[in-house]
Amino acid sequence: MKKSHQLKTGSIYCGDCLKMLDEIPDESIDLIYIDPPFNSNRNYETFWGDVQEKRAFTDRFGDADAYIRYMRPRVEKLYRVLKKTGSFYYHCDWHASHYVKIMLDEIFSFNNFKNEIVWKRTSAHNDPKQYGRNSDRIFFYTKSDKYTFHPQYTEYEEEYLNNFYRFKDKRGRYRLSDLTGAGVTKGDSNIEWKGYKPSTRKRHWAVPNWAVQKLIDKEVAELTIREKLEVLYENGFIEISKNGVPSFKRYLEEMKGAPLQEIWTDIPPISAQAKERLGYPTQKPMALMERIISSSSNKGDVVLDAFCGCGTTLVASQKLGRKWIGIDVSPTACRVMSQRLWDDFKLVEGKDFELVDIRKTEAELRIMPHFEFQNWAVIALGQLTDMSGIPNKRKSGDFGIDGRLYPIELEKKKKAGEDLFGDVDRYYPVQVKQMDKVGRPDIDNFYAAMKRDGRDKGYFIAFGFSGEAEKEVKRLYKTGDADINLVTVKKLLEMEANLL
Ligand SMILES: C[S@@+](CC[C@H](N)C(=O)[O-])C[C@H]1O[C@@H](n2cnc3c(N)ncnc32)[C@H](O)[C@@H]1O
Structure with a gap:
C-alpha cells in the first residue's frame, strides 16, 4: 500500500474490492461485514441486471475451490485493513459455508473464530426431497483477544x-x-x-x-x-x-432480556411489503445490520462493507453514528447507494460523501455485462454534458430508450423538494448499444421511440456507427425532424480524460 493513501470515510468505491482495498491503509477499520455473491465473481451481472437469469452454482465457478480461490485474496486484503481490535463478519450460505470457514480459520486463525451465526432467512417452505433450506450463515471472527463486544438481548420466550x-x-x-x-x-x-x-x-x-x-x-x-x-x-x-x-x-x-445466542430467528427477511425494500433480491434487512454493528462497534468507529450491494451496511452505520466505507463492483449498485443515502439522510454526493469510481478502459467496457454498460454510458454522458443521466431501472420494457438526461437544475429542484410541475417533461432520451456498427435500422428505431415520447432531441451511444446511420442522422437534422447526437464510447472516454 502506498504511504499517500489515507483513510477516507464517507466513500463509496466503485470497483472490484481486490483493487479498491489498496486505497485503504493498514489496520484502519474497526468492523468489516461482507455478503459476497456466493456463486460467482460475476454474479453482479445477474444481480443488478437481468434478475430472470439464474444459472447453477457449478455453471459459474465449476466448484467451491474456484469460489475460494476468488475470495481468498480479497479476504486477505480485508484482514490487512482490519484493526488489531477489529471484528469481521462473513455472510454466506450452504453453497460454500464449510469452505469459507476453513479459509477464514487459515487467515484469521482458528482461535479467533467467535461464532457461526445461523440466521433463519425464510419461513418454512417445501423442499420436497430434503429438509427446507431456510438459513444463512454469518461467520464472526476477531483479529485478536481484544475487541469490542456489546452483548445484545432479546425478549424472553x-x-x-x-x-x-x-x-x-x-x-x-x-x-x-x-x-x-x-x-x-x-x-x-x-x-x-x-x-x-x-x-x-x-x-x-x-x-x-x-x-x-x-x-x-x-x-x-x-x-x-x-x-x-x-x-x-x-x-x-x-x-x-x-x-x-x-x-x-x-x-x-x-433483566435486560435473554442474552442473544448464535441462532437468530427473530429477524425476518425483507417482505414484499417492507418499507425498506428496494427490490434487489439479495438486500439484507436493516435490523440484521444494526444488530451486528451495535454488537461489534462503538459510535465513531469505522465500518467497511466491501460487497455492499444496495448499501444496507452504510445506511445502518450512518443511523448508528458510525463512519463508513462501501465498495461495490457494480456501478448500478453504487448509484443505488448514492440515491439511498440521499433518500434516507439527505446526504449529498460530492459534499457529504464521495463516490470514487475507477475509470474504465474501452476493452473493459466491451466485455461489461450489457445492463452495466448501459448504466455506465448513461451516467457518464450525463456527467460530461452537465446533465443528470438516469438509466432505466429495468432492462427491458422501455421500448428503445435506455435512459434519460435531465438538465441539472431540475435535479436540484427535485432534491430540494420543489414543485416540478411543468418541468418534469424536460429530458432527452438516450439509446445505448454495446456494438461497433450501429446501422440505419437502429437509428430508425430510436427515431420512432423518440417520436413516441414526443422528443426532438436525443443521444445514441455505441462503439461505432455505420456510414448509413450517420447519413440518416444528418438527414433528420436537416429536415428538422430530429436532432440525434451520435456519441462513440471513445469520445466519452476522451471527454472523461479531459475532465481529469
Ligand atoms: C449479495 S450482494 C450484497 C447485498 C448487500 N448486503 C445488501 O444488503 O444490499 C453482493 C454484492 O457484491 C458485489 N460484488 C460482486 N463482486 C464484487 C467484487 N469483486 N468487489 C466488490 N463488489 C463485488 C455485487 O455487485 C453485489 O452488489
Missing part, C-alpha cells in the same frame, strides 16, 4: 417466563435464584446467616453485588457478606423457604 418467573409481588414478576455457589470456602463466605450455613450443603455465599450496589451509596466492596445479605433482606430482595434456605428475588423488569 413465554415458555421460559412461565417456567421461571413464576412468582409475583407488589414489585412485579420474579424468579428465585441461588444466593450460594457450589463448593465450600472458608471465612466470610461461609458464615451462618438467619440460621443457614451454606457449607452444610457443600456451598458458599455468592451474593449478587450488582443488586446490593443499587441499594447503597458507598462501594459494595466495602461491605462484608453479612452486611450485603442484610441490605438485600431489609429491602425485600431475599425470600426464606420453609426449610430455611434463603433465595434471591430476581425481578423480571431488572
Whole structure:
C-alpha cells in the first residue's frame, strides 16, 4: 500500500474490492461485514441486471475451490485493513459455508473464530426431497483477544417466563435464584446467616453485588457478606423457604432480556411489503445490520462493507453514528447507494460523501455485462454534458430508450423538494448499444421511440456507427425532424480524460 493513501470515510468505491482495498491503509477499520455473491465473481451481472437469469452454482465457478480461490485474496486484503481490535463478519450460505470457514480459520486463525451465526432467512417452505433450506450463515471472527463486544438481548420466550418467573409481588414478576455457589470456602463466605450455613450443603455465599450496589451509596466492596445479605433482606430482595434456605428475588423488569445466542430467528427477511425494500433480491434487512454493528462497534468507529450491494451496511452505520466505507463492483449498485443515502439522510454526493469510481478502459467496457454498460454510458454522458443521466431501472420494457438526461437544475429542484410541475417533461432520451456498427435500422428505431415520447432531441451511444446511420442522422437534422447526437464510447472516454 502506498504511504499517500489515507483513510477516507464517507466513500463509496466503485470497483472490484481486490483493487479498491489498496486505497485503504493498514489496520484502519474497526468492523468489516461482507455478503459476497456466493456463486460467482460475476454474479453482479445477474444481480443488478437481468434478475430472470439464474444459472447453477457449478455453471459459474465449476466448484467451491474456484469460489475460494476468488475470495481468498480479497479476504486477505480485508484482514490487512482490519484493526488489531477489529471484528469481521462473513455472510454466506450452504453453497460454500464449510469452505469459507476453513479459509477464514487459515487467515484469521482458528482461535479467533467467535461464532457461526445461523440466521433463519425464510419461513418454512417445501423442499420436497430434503429438509427446507431456510438459513444463512454469518461467520464472526476477531483479529485478536481484544475487541469490542456489546452483548445484545432479546425478549424472553413465554415458555421460559412461565417456567421461571413464576412468582409475583407488589414489585412485579420474579424468579428465585441461588444466593450460594457450589463448593465450600472458608471465612466470610461461609458464615451462618438467619440460621443457614451454606457449607452444610457443600456451598458458599455468592451474593449478587450488582443488586446490593443499587441499594447503597458507598462501594459494595466495602461491605462484608453479612452486611450485603442484610441490605438485600431489609429491602425485600431475599425470600426464606420453609426449610430455611434463603433465595434471591430476581425481578423480571431488572433483566435486560435473554442474552442473544448464535441462532437468530427473530429477524425476518425483507417482505414484499417492507418499507425498506428496494427490490434487489439479495438486500439484507436493516435490523440484521444494526444488530451486528451495535454488537461489534462503538459510535465513531469505522465500518467497511466491501460487497455492499444496495448499501444496507452504510445506511445502518450512518443511523448508528458510525463512519463508513462501501465498495461495490457494480456501478448500478453504487448509484443505488448514492440515491439511498440521499433518500434516507439527505446526504449529498460530492459534499457529504464521495463516490470514487475507477475509470474504465474501452476493452473493459466491451466485455461489461450489457445492463452495466448501459448504466455506465448513461451516467457518464450525463456527467460530461452537465446533465443528470438516469438509466432505466429495468432492462427491458422501455421500448428503445435506455435512459434519460435531465438538465441539472431540475435535479436540484427535485432534491430540494420543489414543485416540478411543468418541468418534469424536460429530458432527452438516450439509446445505448454495446456494438461497433450501429446501422440505419437502429437509428430508425430510436427515431420512432423518440417520436413516441414526443422528443426532438436525443443521444445514441455505441462503439461505432455505420456510414448509413450517420447519413440518416444528418438527414433528420436537416429536415428538422430530429436532432440525434451520435456519441462513440471513445469520445466519452476522451471527454472523461479531459475532465481529469
Ligand atoms: C449479495 S450482494 C450484497 C447485498 C448487500 N448486503 C445488501 O444488503 O444490499 C453482493 C454484492 O457484491 C458485489 N460484488 C460482486 N463482486 C464484487 C467484487 N469483486 N468487489 C466488490 N463488489 C463485488 C455485487 O455487485 C453485489 O452488489
